[in-house]
Amino acid sequence: MERDPNVVVLGEDVGIDGGVFRATEGLVQEFGENRVIDTPLSESGIVGVAIGLALYGLKPVAEIQFEGFLYPALDQIISHAGRIRNRSRGRFHVPLVIRFPYGGGIRAPEHHSDSPEALLVHTPGIKVVVPSTPHDAKGLLTSAIRDPDPVLFMEPKRIYRAIVEDVPEDNYTVPLGEARVVREGSDVTLVSWGAMVRYSNEAAENVGDRISVEVIDLRTLSPMDTAAITKSVEKTGRAVVVHEAPRTAGLGAEVTAIINETAFLNLEAPVERVTGFDVPFPQHKLENYYLPNTERIVKAIEKVANF
Amino acid sequence: MSELCKEGDSHLGWIGTTRDERSMPIRVTEESKVSMLEILDEEGNCDDALRPKLTDNQIKELYELMVLTRTFDNLALKLQREGRIGTYPSSRGQEATQVASAYALDANDWIFPAFRECGAYITKGWPMDMQYQYWAGDERGSKVPDNNHIFAISIPVGTQVPHAVGFAWAAKLRGDKIAVLAYFGDGATSEGDVHEGMNFAGVFKVPVVLLCQNNQWAISVPRSRQTAAKTLAQRAFSYGFEGIQVDGNDVFAVYKATKNAVEKARSGNGPTLIECVTYRMADHTTSDDAQRYRTNQELEEWAKRDPIERLRKYMKKNNLWSSEYENKVQTEASEKVRVAVEKFESVKPQEAEDVFAWTYAELPPNLRKQYEELAHSLRGRD
Numbered sequence: 300m301e302r303d304p305n306v307v308v309l310g311e312d313v314g315i316d317g318g319v320f321r322a323t324e325g326l327v328q329e330f331g332e333n334r335v336i337d338t339p340l341s342e343s344g345i346v347g348v349a350i351g352l353a354l355y356g357l358k359p360v361a362e363i364q365f366e367g368f369l370y371p372a373l374d375q376i377i378s379h380a381g382r383i384r385n386r387s388r389g390r391f392h393v394p395l396v397i398r399f400p401y402g403g404g405i406r407a408p409e410h411h412s413d414s415p416e417a418l419l420v421h422t423p424g425i426k427v428v429v430p431s432t433p434h435d436a437k438g439l440l441t442s443a444i445r446d447p448d449p450v451l452f453m454e455p456k457r458i459y460r461a462i463v464e465d466v467p468e469d470n471y472t473v474p475l476g477e478a479r480v481v482r483e484g485s486d487v488t489l490v491s492w493g494a495m496v497r498y499s500n501e502a503a504e505n506v507g508d509r510i511s512v513e514v515i516d517l518r519t520l521s522p523m524d525t526a527a528i529t530k531s532v533e534k535t536g537r538a539v540v541v542h543e544a545p546r547t548a549g550l551g552a553e554v555t556a557i558i559n560e561t562a563f564l565n566l567e568a569p570v571e572r573v574t575g576f577d578v579p580f581p582q583h584k585l586e587n588y589y590l591p592n593t594e595r596i597v598k599a600i601e602k603v604a605n606f
Numbered sequence: 607m608s609e610l611c612k613e614g615d616s617h618l619g620w621i622g623t624t625r626d627e628r629s630m631p632i633r634v635t636e637e638s639k640v641s642m643l644e645i646l647d648e649e650g651n652c653d654d655a656l657r658p659k660l661t662d663n664q665i666k667e668l669y670e671l672m673v674l675t676r677t678f679d680n681l682a683l684k685l686q687r688e689g690r691i692g693t694y695p696s697s698r699g700q701e702a703t704q705v706a707s708a709y710a711l712d713a714n715d716w717i718f719p720a721f722r723e724c725g726a727y728i729t730k731g732w733p734m735d736m737q738y739q740y741w742a743g744d745e746r747g748s749k750v751p752d753n754n755h756i757f758a759i760s761i762p763v764g765t766q767v768p769h770a771v772g773f774a775w776a777a778k779l780r781g782d783k784i785a786v787l788a789y790f791g792d793g794a795t796s797e798g799d800v801h802e803g804m805n806f807a808g809v810f811k812v813p814v815v816l817l818c819q820n821n822q823w824a825i826s827v828p829r830s831r832q833t834a835a836k837t838l839a840q841r842a843f844s845y846g847f848e849g850i851q852v853d854g855n856d857v858f859a860v861y862k863a864t865k866n867a868v869e870k871a872r873s874g875n876g877p878t879l880i881e882c883v884t885y886r887m888a889d890h891t892t893s894d895d896a897q898r899y900r901t902n903q904e905l906e907e908w909a910k911r912d913p914i915e916r917l918r919k920y921m922k923k924n925n926l927w928s929s930e931y932e933n934k935v936q937t938e939a940s941e942k943v944r945v946a947v948e949k950f951e952s953v954k955p956q957e958a959e960d961v962f963a964w965t966y967a968e969l970p971p972n973l974r975k976q977y978e979e980l981a982h983s984l985r986g987r988d
Contacts, residue, residue, distance in 0.1 A: 307779070333779055339809055344768055344802030351772020354757070357779070359772075374799070378762045379769070385964040387758040388749035392967065424965050447967040476970065522970035 300330055302470070303358060306444060309336040310345055310362030319364055320400055320459050346372035346397060350379055353395040358444055366401035366453070367410030373418070380449040381424025395449045396440070402494050402543050403590055404457035406583040413580050414493075414544035419451050420521040420553070426475055427521040429453045431496035433464040435518060438473030446475060455494035462497070475519045478527035484513035487600050488531040490554050491541040492517045495591060499541050502596035510604045520550060528554060529561040536567035537603040541591055546574040568606030571599040638843035640836075642851040642883075645858040648911050650919025658862040662926055668709060668857055669921060670935050672701040672914045675725035677939035678734055679888075681947065682724075682741065686892040690951070691742040695722040699887030702913030703819050703854040704789075705729050707882070710864035711787060715872075716755040718770035718788040720763070722819070722886075726789065732756050734946035739953065745964070746956065763824075764790050764797030767816065771803045774814040774871070785871035787815040787864070793824025795841060796832045804879065808845035813871035815864065816842075816879045819854065821886035826899035842879035854882030855913040885911070958984055 300306045308323055308330075314337035317324030327335040338345050342363055349359040363369045369376075376397070384392040403412035419427045428443055428450055430436035436454070443450035481496060482503055489512055491499040496516045503512035513531050517523060532538050538558055540551035551572035558570055573591045581589050645656045660668070679698055685691045697704060704725030708717060717723075717730055727737055731754040740747030740759065748758045757773070760766035770788035777784050794800050795818060807814050818838050822829050835841070842849025852863045860882055867878035885908040889896045921927035962969060962977045969977070 339802075339805055341802045341805060343799055344806050347765065347768025347799055347803060348772030348775060348806050351769040351774070352776045352779075353772075354769060355773045355776030355780070357776045371798070374762065374765060375768070378765060379760070383758065384966070386745060386748055388745050388964055390749045390752070391758060426966075522972050525971065 300326070300334065303444075304334075305356060305358045306360060307334045307336065307352065307357055308360045308362070309338050309349060309352075311338060311340055311364050313337060313362050318362060320454075320456065322398070322454070323362065342368050342371040343375055346375040346380070346395075349395050349397070350375060350383070350393055353393045353449075354383070354391055358394050358396075360396045360398060360444060363397060363399040365407075365411045365456075366399050366413050366415055369397075369399055369415065372397075376419070376425060376449070376451070377422050381422050383424075384448065385424060392447055393449045394447050396443045396446075396452055397449070398440075398452045398454060400456035400459070401453045402455045402457055403580055403583075403586050404494065406586070407456075409580075409582055412583075412586065414542065414575065416453060416492075416520050416542075417544055417549050419453075420523075420550060424448070425521065426450045426519065427453065428475060428519050429455065429493045430518065431455065431458070431493055431516050433462060433466050435473050435479070435516075437466050438471050439475065439518065441470070442472045442475050445472070450475070453493065457494040458497065473518070476522045476524055477518065478524035479516045479518055480527070480531070481514040481516050482512070484511040484535065486511040486535055486537065487513070487604055488528070488535045488538040489514045489541060489596070489600070490517065490528060490538060491515070492520060493543070495541045495543060498591065498593050499596055501593045502600060505593065505597055506600055506604075510600055512600060523553070523557075525557045525561065528557055532558050532562040533565045536565045537606070538566075539571045539573060539596065539599045539603055541573045541596055541599075543575050543590060545577045546572060547577050549574055568603040571603050573599045636843070638840065640839045640849060640851055642853065643859045643863050644853040644856055645862065646853075646856045646916055646920055648916060650916055650921075650923055652858065652920055656862070657858055658865060660858075660861070665917075665921065665926060668705060668861070669914070669917050670939070671705045671709070671729050672725065672857070672917065673935050674939045674942060675701045675705060675728055676914060677936075678724055678728060678737070678943050678946075681943045682738065683888070683892060685738065685947065686741075690947075691738060693891050693893050694741050695891045696886075696888035697722055697724050699885045699908065699912070700819055700821055700854065700882075701725045702857040702917070703817075703860050703882040703884050706857045706860035707787065707789075707817050707864040707880075710861050711785065711868055713753075714755065714784050715868060716757065716770075716773065716784065716786045718757045718766045718773070718786060719759050720766060720789050720791060720794065721759045721761050722791070722821075723789050727756060730754060730756050734943060735949035738946055739950040742950065744953070744956065745960075746953070747950070764794035764800040764803075766790070767794070767800045767803035768806065770816075771807045771812050771814050775806070775810055775812045778810075778813055778874075783872050785813050785815060785868040787817055787868065789817050789819060791824065792818065792820040792822065792829045792832055792838060793827065794818070795838050804841065804845045804877070807877040808847050811874075811876040813874070814877045815867040815871055816877060817864070818879065818881045819884060820881050821854075821884050823886050823890070823896070823900065825890040825894060826896075837881060839879055839881040842877075845877075845879075847877045847879065849879040849881065851881045851883055854884030855911045855916060857913060857917050884913075887912075
């Protein structure tokens with residue numbers, strides 16, 4: 300925001316309150332109410348007017364308070380944010396970032412724990428980004444704001460306060476569309492993103508004395524770094540995909556299809572999926588049954604390793 | 607509440623009651639009235655006190671633009687029947703609303719269309735050949751030239767209103783003195799996005815003009831089914847700004863109301879909702895048959911209020927019209943649309959690459975791969 304006066308932040312409670320997760324804390328004091336704007340409680344309105352702000356040349360960073368309240372804005376995202384460049388053959392474009400916390404594990408009420416990434420990745424014309432560390436959160440958000448196209452920036456709320464890491468004070472970016480190898484290995488590839496990266500790592504650690512696991516954090520879900528997946532599976536011949544979202548037509552299916560298309564002859568075992576279930580995300584008394592955990596991931600690693 | 611509402615009272619039983627001296631006083635906190643602006647009647651008689659400041663040449667120009675709009679529109683229907691363009695929504699009957707509202711804007715002001723406003727597009731300068739090209743299914747038609755301040759067509763009903771509001775808001779934040787006009791219909795007023803957009807417009811006092819073309823029908827659903835409210839204009843009051851009804855077939859009234867609203871917007875006094883009461887004389891689109899749901903009698907009633915004939919009657923009374931002039935106007939309009947058709951039908955077809963090229967600023971690897979697959983499959987065809 301210091302670097303580019305066109306960047307404005309808008310959303311519910313992003314001003315004096317600093318956002319319900321305090322992600323925008325201090326910004327209104329530093330940049331004023333014309334750049335850090337508390338809006339009416341109006342998700343489709345927030346995204347719709349943010350599209351208008353972006354069309355004029357501003358770079359709005361809109362916050363939707365929880366992923367469960369993103370759904371009223373899906374029409375604006377699907378019908379317009381992702382299509383305006385195409386519809387106008389490049390005369391207009393929408394340099395918009397929509398940030399929102401997503402995922403379970405914080406004992407929240409209903410509608411506060413979903414993982415809707417597949418809905419978004421299935422939408423042409425937008426990019427979908429999920430950081431899993433503080434370092435990447437800063438670098439990816441900077442890239443997202445500088446990107447000329449709409450970026451849906453999904454923040455895994457379970458790790459807002461769970462990971463402490465020093466982040467460089469200077470300007471840096473993490474490019475969109477590039478996965479990160481979190482941990483190198485030679486027997487099994489674990490593909491994951493968001494809060495699940497941490498549990499994937501733990502699982503890799505747990506089996507480390509007998510199975511060498513390579514953990515990949517996709518970081519950008521659209522466009523996906525398919526080359527990174529292929530490269531790893533060519534080496535390991537075995538793969539597990541881990542995500543919180545429901546299984547059917549989730550991104551695990553897409554990752555599996557990519558492996559089939561690009562590394563089938565390297566495969567030593569069918570690809571395993573460790574995911575949420577095809578049910579509404581349960582209230583928090585049951586959420587630990589729903590969420591993938593280290594034990595389930597370990598079992599899947601063992602299954603593909605011993606196939 | 608317990609002190610005010612004695613047992614057995616209805617839950618609002620204390621309103622108007624005098625038996626309890628401790629009752630809250632009842633007072634009017636907000637009172638709003640809707641006015642209807644009419645300047646030119648069906649016989650072409652004009653209320654000169656209200657008539658906007660327009661020169662004779664400007665009045666002629668408005669007439670010529672309305673004739674051109676109808677000529678463009680008639681030809682579009684013909685082109686659709688001949689399979690030369692796709693589905694098309696006619697503007698017949700709404701020419702005064704569209705032409706006069708766009709005519710009231712400055713070159714720097716913007717319009718955010720819905721999809722049934724060819725009169726506004728023609729007035730604001732979107733080349734007619736490109737409009738035909740768009741309706742013929744070629745996106746290049748909606749790449750409106752940079753000097754025409756028209757945003758792309760928005761088909762999902764009402765969704766363009768928040769864009770117009772955001773765009774106008776950005777102009778305000780930057781200190782640019784422009785106005786933005788959003789078009790939408792009576793059906794759109796039932797959509798959540800129109801509400802959300804108007805609410806933002808009010809809260810942030812945005813320089814936007816919300817122009818509702820109330821053409822009485824949302825495909826087959828009449829205006830009375832959209833809201834039980836007496837007018838659509840009164841919606842404005844709940845957002846804290848002014849709403850006005852205008853005879854939408856009266857070119858002077860539409861011009862005057864829009865001119866006032868854009869000047870108000872540019873001078874920092876916030877939004878206005880203008881409900882233009884008009885009528886969709888044609889089917890919803892070329893895929894619709896309006897005879898299924900409305901009567902000929904209704905059509906005949908509205909035909910008497912035709913906006914073009916009405917202005918012609920005025921011009922006759924005021925010596926601005928002759929049959930030679932009429933011939934000239936009609937001939938020129940026919941020639942302009944003929945040239946437009948010739949031009950759009952002679953453009954080079956798009957390539958397979960154009961399916962992919964405009965989704966992102968840069969083609970991502972997955973789209974590059976998909977394009978290569980398509981290109982490969984096409985090579986077999988040659």
